[in-house]
Amino acid sequence: MQGQVAIVTGGAQGIGRVISQRLLEQGYRLALWDQDPEALKELETEFSKLGHLLPLTCDVGDPSGIEKAFAQTIEAFGRVDVLVNNAAVFESKPLEEWSFEAWNQGISINLSGPFWCSKLCAPYLKASKGLIINLCSTRAFQSEPGTFAYSASKGGIFALTHSLAVSLGPEIRVNSIAPGWIDVTPYQKSSSPGPEKLSKADHEQHPAGRVGTPDDIARMVLFLSDPANSFITGENFTIDGGMSRKMIYV
Numbered sequence: 001m002q003g004q005v006a007i008v009t010g011g012a013q014g015i016g017r018v019i020s021q022r023l024l025e026q027g028y029r030l031a032l033w034d035q036d037p038e039a040l041k042e043l044e045t046e047f048s049k050l051g052h053l054l055p056l057t058c059d060v061g062d063p064s065g066i067e068k069a070f071a072q073t074i075e076a077f078g079r080v081d082v083l084v085n086n087a088a089v090f091e092s093k094p095l096e097e098w099s100f101e102a103w104n105q106g107i108s109i110n111l112s113g114p115f116w117c118s119k120l121c122a123p124y125l126k127a128s129k130g131l132i133i134n135l136c137s138t139r140a141f142q143s144e145p146g147t148f149a150y151s152a153s154k155g156g157i158f159a160l161t162h163s164l165a166v167s168l169g170p171e172i173r174v175n176s177i178a179p180g181w182i183d184v185t186p187y188q189k190s191s192s193p194g195p196e197k198l199s200k201a202d203h204e205q206h207p208a209g210r211v212g213t214p215d216d217i218a219r220m221v222l223f224l225s226d227p228a229n230s231f232i233t234g235e236n237f238t239i240d241g242g243m244s245r246k247m248i249y250v
Helices: 014-025 037-048 063-077 100-128 148-168 200-204 214-225
Strands: 005-009 029-034 053-057 082-085 131-135 173-179 236-239
Touching (some): 005 063, 014 082, 053 063, 082 100, 100 131, 131 148, 148 173, 173 214, 214 236
Parallel strands (some): 005 082, 173 236
C-alpha cells in the first residue's frame, strides 16, 4: 500500500488509534483526524516513526471543520484511497434527561459527519477505486436503556453504508463493521483512567471466550482494504465474539 492514502476519523484513541497504527504499518500515508488535540499530540511522535502521518484537529460534527481537514489532507497528499469513518460519541441517560442539543450532537458526529466525509472524499475515492469503511455498532440492532442517539445514529450508519455502496459502486466499495464489547481502555490518552479491570465473567459470557480488542476491528479493516476482496460491498460485519447470537434467559 505504499503511496496510498487513508483517512481515519477519531483516530487518536481507542479503536481508531489501533486502526491508524495498523494502516501506517501497512505502508499507507495517513491523515489522522481527531477533535482531541492532547491525544493527537501524544501520538504524533510515536506514529510519525511508523510512516507518513498528518495529524489534524477536526470535529466531524462541524461541516466546516471537516472541509478544512479534507482540504489540508488533499494539499498534503493529493489523493484518498481509504476513508475510515470511526469518530463517534456515546451518551447514556434516562429519556427525561435528554436535551435536543444532546440528541443533535450524537446524530451530527456519529451520522451526519460520516455522510459529509464520504461526500467530500467520493471524487478522489472514485479516481483511486478506493473504499469507505464505516464503524457501526451492535447497538444498531439491540440496545441497553438510555442509548437513544448512539443507537439511532449507528442504525443510520448501517443504512447509510448500503445506500453509499449502491450509489457509488462500482468505483467505490462501502462496508461497515459493527463492534461489540471492545476493551479500548489501554488505548486512551495518558490523562484518561487506566485500563479497565475485566473479570473472568466478563470474558466467559462471550461465546468466543473473551472480550474484544481494537485489533479485532483493525484486522477487519485491513481485510476489507485488500484489493483481493473487491467483491465485497454494501455489507456489515459484526465482530462481537458471538454475543449478539446468544440467547440469554434470566
